[in-house]
Amino acid sequence: MLILNKQTRAKRHLDNLTFIPQAVEKVDFLTSSTEFKQHILALIKQAKFRIYLTALYFEKDEAGQEILDALYQAKLANPQLEIKILVDWHRAQRGRIGEATQSSNADWYTQMREQYALPTEQEIAFYGVPVNKREIFGVLHLKGFVFDDTLLYSGASINNVYLQQFERYRYDRYHQIENKALADSWVNFIQQNILSNPAVNRLDQANRPKTIGIRPLVKAFRKELSQQEYRFNGQSMDNEQLMLSPLVGLGRKNPLNKTIEALFFQVQQKLTICTPYFNFPRSINQRIEWLLENGKQIEIIVGDKTANDFFTPPEEKFTMASALPYLYEKNLRAFTKKFDHYIQNGQLTIRLWKDGKNSYHLKGVWIDERYILLTGNNLNPRAWKLDAENAVLISDPKGELSEKAQGELAQIRTHTTVLTHYSDLEELKDYPEKVKKLLKKFGRVKLDKIVKMLL
Incomplete structure (x- = not known):
């Protein structure tokens, strides 16, 4: 009886989810890290009005430099293109586990911002998202890159092995979905529930706040974020369509x-x-x-x-x-x-x-x-x-x-x-x-x- 109740509740849970219709031909399954990187670069070049990248980290290495340079070139070609990058607050300010830290990813973001010296209203903005007061107790593990009305979704972050810059690669899944309602829901979630919160700060600034100084804000942010969801005009699951x-x-x-x-x-x-x-x-x-x-x-x-x-x-x-x-x-x-x-x-x-x-x-x-x-x-x-x-x-x-x-x-x-x-x-x-x-x-x-x- 207990299992039957769980099955019933499970079916009810899925029936209560809200869905967005999707055109079959606008879902692509990518097969490799190199193809994933090629799609990132192509989508950056094609983007007309917005790029929102969310990942655990955006690494200061050859692959990271190539992607960031491509983003800056896109921005120079189209100053109205909105580019925002969200990574974990803690991870961006330390090195890899087991490696000596020299300068952090956040320092690199700052150097690149100063190097390109774009007008303030045209800057590419890097944001650090603190999911908990300490990294070990929670990180930003939200995924998804939005380019206009396309979502490129993968568990991968940006670095040499995820993008197979050289011989070695870290294998993940990669999917490209063109769907305006989906992309809008992604961006709206970021704008309304993350970027608007005082616990979330720019990483590409020399005068970044210390974590200890924002701990009360982080605690409140975690609680608020845990209560949020993607919002969109959708419908119940339809057994006749994707x-x-x-x-x-x-x-x-x-x-x-x-x-x-x-x-x-x-x-x-x-x-x-x-x-x-x-x-x-x-x-x-x-x-x-x-x-x-x-x-x-x-x-x-x-x-x-x-x-x-x-x-x-x-x-x-x-x-x-x-x-x-x-x-x-x-x-x-x-x-x-x-x-x-x-x-x-x-x-x-x-x-x-x-x-x-x-x-x-x-x-x-x-x-x-x-x-x-x-x-x-x-x-x-x-x-x-x-x-x-x-x-x-x-x-x-x-x-x-x-x-x-x-x-x-x-x-x-x-x-x-x-x-x-x-x-x-x-x-x-x-x-x-x-x-x-x-x-x-x-x-x-x-x-x-x-x-x-x-x-």
Whole structure:
């Protein structure tokens, strides 16, 4: 009876979502990081009236410089073009984890603003969005680049590996959707709920406020942001046409989390999940178990530990973050051991992605050929409770995007191997000595559980 009630509530939740009709031919599935970069540059050049970029970070490196130069060239060619870039407040003012900090991304934004010296009303504006008082307790994980009436959506940020500036790449999903109502809802959300808030400040100014000085504002901003949603003139889900629903979530039991959980109860035949960090929230684990018990097919595509962006080769400097890929593999081994019966009977397929020294950053959910979720949400406890996340839910009742979606999944599977047994995975005794020592210490003081909640 309890499950029946949950199923009923899940169906009701989806029925209550508001959707936007979408033309099939105006949805493109991009296949690679290089294609993603090409589309960014092309869309910058084509933009006539607005560019709004939202990402975790916009890195000071060769790829970042190329994109920023393209933005400035577009601005010089069309001074009325509105360009606003939103990144995480904390991340922009520090270096990468484990690396010595020289000058920050925010310092670079300031240098570029001073170098181009545009009139104040024509400046390209970089904004820092503080989702919590400390980075570890929440970051800006909202995604989406708006160019006029086009949304380019990916979990990727702007840097050398995400855009494959050189040989290495970080693999993500990339989708281009032309839809004025969708693009307007994205921009309106940013303008009304983020840029208008006093906790959000320009990063490209030398006199940036100190975080400690805006902490009360940040606390209030987080609470306000957690109560907001994308607003647009939409309609209920129609079983006769392709439709989109933009979603946003921050904090426990937010609408995005509820939608993802509700989608799991819609599976008729098969659920497919991509996640870079194998660390599902309890509610997702429970739904996976329920689906397996009810005879459904599940495919999970996860990165090999060496394809994790925190992975450190043995010859490089070891940091605490270097242990994370091993912690995720430990989770995966426990999961596959628990559900080994379903692996053996063919119901559960787990694929490990690995392609040389490249890394894996994919996330998303496919429900049969009926629903597709585009999201930057890592489907982990951190995404569920701490970070600001968003998504686009695609309702495809007639399977009009089925061929493109299956093509995307086939591409994702290219560099994967199927786990046949939990013993295919390494365990603690196989790990480098420094990793073993740290994981044992985590286990002794129960710190592994805290780490899993935060990272």
